[in-house]
Amino acid sequence: MNADPYAWIEKSLDTVRRADWYRSPQSIESCPGPAVKLAGRRLINFASNDYLGLAGDGRLIQAAVAATKEFGTGATGSRLVGGHRDLHRQLEVALANLKQTEDALVFSSGYLANLGAIASVVGKRDLILSDKYNHSSLKNGAALSGATGLEYSHCNLEDLTAKLEQNRHRYRKCLIISDSVFSMDGDLCPLPQLLSLAEKFNCMVLVDEAHATGVFGASGGGCAEHFGCTGLPLIQVGTLSKALGSLGGYVAGSAALIDFLRNRAASWIYTTGLTPADTAAALEAVRIVQQEPERRVRLHQNIETFKSGAIADRQLPISNSLSPIFSLPLKDAATALRVASKLKEMGIFAVAIRPPTVSASRIRISLMATHDLAHLQQLVEALAQVLSCQ
């Protein structure tokens, strides 16, 4: 037996390459913003989740620098074992205020927040119903929990109802989980209807507001606020890394839920607390989200401008969306890679998204409040040109 037990890795990579699924990061050489430098060239940036343009905002940078100078670079321990700072609590209070919930708990990433919340609230004798298009962190949270997991068709209330009717009575607790804004398609889950079904079938609901917080709702509270669902029994998860321009995640909900998670969520208990810099930057971002609604207004104006240019005027086959996330569906992974590379030649940075992230390859386009009209026009022109050569 002298076979190499690691030889499968190269073989696996070959399979990935042959399918055009091979991935590698592209390095951005400038501050985040509506235009970025990539391989020495300035490109208009449609590949960022920094929807409000806060990741490069001077006030967030200043807050991060000040917190680093005062508290150092690392939290030095888990929150329960020496890693807690008053800044963490200030951020949790601010997030609970933004989400209009009793309390909130800050995790080291949105991914960890989903793993921790889902795996804590359900277990072996329970049922999870999950939208087919949910983010990986929700799916892996469901797997980690040990609960029986069933997927319902994307945003399909009939399918969800049928699955509840057939299965709910066989389990102790039941949790319905869904992205509120779907990360790759940009559409919104039917939150009010999910909540009524949950009430009817005695289920909990966990909604991932990663792409909605700061973007939807009059004060940036996300889809819960947008749909008038604030105050209803609901577990809200989110990230500090998208519209809030920092890093980290959170769960917002009732005081009892948050207290329970502080005692049970392994991905919160057994990991180092968020850095002072990330915490202070996010705290400043929450303040800006609430005090500068004009950023959100500008973002939604950009969404309308892009839709009227690309979809209404030019009839481009772009998904219609209420959110800043759009997709250009393409026939396969190789085409998606080719289109992304042509767009780059034309000065547009938008990324090809391929399986296994999504089942159908596409270009994902995300808009920012800080894009101006010329940026959007250049995007529409480039898309029209690229598609005319397909």
Ligand SMILES: Cc1ncc(COP(=O)(O)O)c(C=O)c1O
């Ligand atoms: C819907 C959704 N949930 C959770 C996450 C994870 O958040 P984080 O980047 O903070 O880990 C992401 C993306 O990163 C996401 O798109």
